[in-house]
Amino acid sequence: MKTNNHPGRWPERSNQSAGLDPAASAGHLDHPPRMGFFTDTSVCIGCKACEVACKEWNAVPEDGLTLTGMSYDNTASLNASTWRHVAFIEQIGRDPVASGAGYTEGQATADGARWLMSSDVCKHCTEAACLDVCPTGALMRTEFGTVVVQDDVCNGCGYCIPACPFGVIGRRESDGGAHKCTLCYDRIGDGLTPACAKACPTESIQFGPLDELRERAQRRVDELHDGGVPDARLYLDNPGDGIGGGGAFFLLLDEPEVYGLPPDPVVTTRDLPRMWRHVAGAAAALLAGGLVSALARRNGS
Amino acid sequence: MTEPRVQDKRKKGKGGERPMVPRAEFRSYYGRPVLKAPVWKSPDVPGYLFLGGVAGASSVLAAFAQASGNPQLARNAKVSATAAIALSGVALVNDLGRPSRFLNMLRVFKTSSPMSVGSWLLAVYGPVSGAAAVSAVTGRLPTAGAAATAGAAVLGSGIATYTGALLSDTSVSAWHEAHREMPYLFAGSAASAAGGLGMLTAPSGQVAHAGRFAALGAAAELTAKQLLTRRLGDDLAGPYHSGRPGTLLRAAEGLTVAGLAGSVLTGFIRHRPGSPIVSRTAGLALVAASALTRFGVFEAGLASAADPGYTVRPQRARIGGRADV
Numbered sequence: 245m246k247t248n249n250h251p252g253r254w255p256e257r258s259n260q261s262a263g264l265d266p267a268a269s270a271g272h273l274d275h276p277p278r279m280g281f282f283t284d285t286s287v288c289i290g291c292k293a294c295e296v297a298c299k300e301w302n303a304v305p306e307d308g309l310t311l312t313g314m315s316y317d318n319t320a321s322l323n324a325s326t327w328r329h330v331a332f333i334e335q336i337g338r339d340p341v342a343s344g345a346g347y348t349e350g351q352a353t354a355d356g357a358r359w360l361m362s363s364d365v366c367k368h369c370t371e372a373a374c375l376d377v378c379p380t381g382a383l384m385r386t387e388f389g390t391v392v393v394q395d396d397v398c399n400g401c402g403y404c405i406p407a408c409p410f411g412v413i414g415r416r417e418s419d420g421g422a423h424k425c426t427l428c429y430d431r432i433g434d435g436l437t438p439a440c441a442k443a444c445p446t447e448s449i450q451f452g453p454l455d456e457l458r459e460r461a462q463r464r465v466d467e468l469h470d471g472g473v474p475d476a477r478l479y480l481d482n483p484g485d486g487i488g489g490g491g492a493f494f495l496l497l498d499e500p501e502v503y504g505l506p507p508d509p510v511v512t513t514r515d516l517p518r519m520w521r522h523v524a525g526a527a528a529a530l531l532a533g534g535l536v537s538a539l540a541r542r543n544g545s
Numbered sequence: 546m547t548e549p550r551v552q553d554k555r556k557k558g559k560g561g562e563r564p565m566v567p568r569a570e571f572r573s574y575y576g577r578p579v580l581k582a583p584v585w586k587s588p589d590v591p592g593y594l595f596l597g598g599v600a601g602a603s604s605v606l607a608a609f610a611q612a613s614g615n616p617q618l619a620r621n622a623k624v625s626a627t628a629a630i631a632l633s634g635v636a637l638v639n640d641l642g643r644p645s646r647f648l649n650m651l652r653v654f655k656t657s658s659p660m661s662v663g664s665w666l667l668a669v670y671g672p673v674s675g676a677a678a679v680s681a682v683t684g685r686l687p688t689a690g691a692a693a694t695a696g697a698a699v700l701g702s703g704i705a706t707y708t709g710a711l712l713s714d715t716s717v718s719a720w721h722e723a724h725r726e727m728p729y730l731f732a733g734s735a736a737s738a739a740g741g742l743g744m745l746t747a748p749s750g751q752v753a754h755a756g757r758f759a760a761l762g763a764a765a766e767l768t769a770k771q772l773l774t775r776r777l778g779d780d781l782a783g784p785y786h787s788g789r790p791g792t793l794l795r796a797a798e799g800l801t802v803a804g805l806a807g808s809v810l811t812g813f814i815r816h817r818p819g820s821p822i823v824s825r826t827a828g829l830a831l832v833a834a835s836a837l838t839r840f841g842v843f844e845a846g847l848a849s850a851a852d853p854g855y856t857v858r859p860q861r862a863r864i865g866g867r868a869d870v
Contacts, residue, residue, distance in 0.1 A: 376657040380646075397649060399646035401640075406716060411581040414581055419642075421643060501861075503574055515713075531698065534605040
């Protein structure tokens with residue numbers, strides 16, 4: 245059993261410990277196990293082989309060769325033409341014990357300085373806002389439980405972009421369509437490993453059935469805690485969280501926002517039934533206003 | 546190259562008063578946004594929010610004006626509604642990344658997507674509104690015209706309000722956290738603009754009806770906006786108060802207050818039509834105010850998405866709330 249070892253994490257819901265089955269909910273009745281990524285950032289060396297492999301395999305176009313000036317990260321963020329993004333964070337002047345200096349050898353030094361590296365990717369949410377709000381049905385749930393844009397259907401309305409709580413999906417200027425990680429739908433359908441995971445030299449990016457990945461991740465975080473890295477934590481591994489758990493989840497060494505990730509993402513459509521009720525109320529009020537302005541005449545003049 | 550701790554630029558309160566609770570520091574990835582800002586173009590999308598509101602509320606006004614014996618006001622409102630919705634359609638198609646595929650909007654119907662619901666609403670409302678206008682202008686098929694007028698009013702009430710859900714159903718905190726008030730704000734803004742347009746175009750004998758509708762709308766808009774910013778609180782309402790959206794919304798509020806005074810005078814106080822200057826000026830002010838409101842709300846969302854603090858702080862507060870329990 246997973247323990248709720250981080251303050252402020254979503255409480256585990258007993259009736260949902262295994263989480264929803266997104267592929268079955270989408271109508272894939274006889275489907276393969278849900279596949280996903282576990283990205284263990286404690287072993288990421290920031291080589292960006294994942295970024296390159298992704299671009300190569302998926303024929304994702306170049307999207308700018310500028311220097312950000314903020315860190316060794318010149319990719320900056322996920323986007324329509326960046327489906328893997330390696331974040332690079334330099335922290336100086338931290339407490340060497342709290343930063344796990346003794347364990348993550350090479351990442352931390354005696355003065356408490358350390359480099360954090362993390363390969364970010366689409367989370368393939370169990371409850372995916374992009375998919376919910378897509379008006380054309382271009383975004384769809386695959387039999388593997390992943391979320392994919394059908395490029396021949398997308399009309400570039402852009403609604404998925406602000407809906408995503410992670411800022412993953414973007415619109416490509418050159419073709420006007422929305423694009424993001426497909427979890428290498430073409431490769432995994434053929435029993436292959438996604439390009440990024442295949443290219444990762446340290447197995448920071450691990451691909452497999454989500455259930456197995458979650459168990460493996462829990463063992464890894466326990467190991468790190470025992471080894472003196474109290475900051476290690478899992479992110480988006482919990483089916484009870486605001487997105488129903490990620491199909492891609494992470495082991496982080498600091499707060500999610502340090503990596504540019506939202507600390508407590510919630511799928512926006514959870515509140516949509518309430519929004520519709522308020523729309524209905526406002527529409528009724530508008531009609532009532534019309535009635536009042538007509539009736540006031542008869543009484544007033 | 547060290548990781549920055551971002552301390553918010555705090556907007557100076559009126560009279561330089563200091564807030565009771567210091568705004569929390571938050572951590573971020575080199576100050577970069579967590580969310581992707583909407584790629585929706587301006588003026589296309591805020592323009593649509595305005596024009597769709599004008600159209601929907603004009604249809605409501607038209608139906609009640611017709612039923613209460615203000616035929617010219619009703620006819621003008623029907624023509625306004627049809628013109629506004631036709632322009633909206635152009636703006637919306639133009640905003641698509643792939644405009645030639647606009648018909649894909651009607652490929653599926655999804656209640657989980659306000660844009661899908663809105664597309665279907667528009668697809669039905671547009672022709673119905675057009676039929677009502679054509680019948681009113683030509684005088685042909687009056688029975689069908691009356692049915693279309695009533696249908697356009699009901700559909701129009703949806704057109705004018707669903708856009709509240711359209712914006713709120715995103716991860717942009719300035720929009721999402723305002724999801725309770727946004728449809729009412731938009732309904733009020735729409736009625737205010739439609740009434741204002743009626744005051745501008747109606748003959749003097751029928752201007753009072755438009756004035757009453759505009760006054761109710763303007764009052765609702767001002768109230769909803771107050772409630773909205775109060776719910777968001779000092780921190781999350783920041784984008785509504787500062788920068789360009791703040792300027793737009795303050796201008797909108799000033800014009801709405803002035804327009805409200807003029808429309809109350811026109812609709813509720815004067816029993817005989819006097820000089821049209823008051824009603825025309827008030828009408829113009831309300832139409833402009835409604836447009837400014839939509840552009841302000843739209844730009845507040847862009848500002849909210851661009852600043853990681855508006856995404857991280859409310860989520861941290863939520864985590865804190867759960868940990869305290």
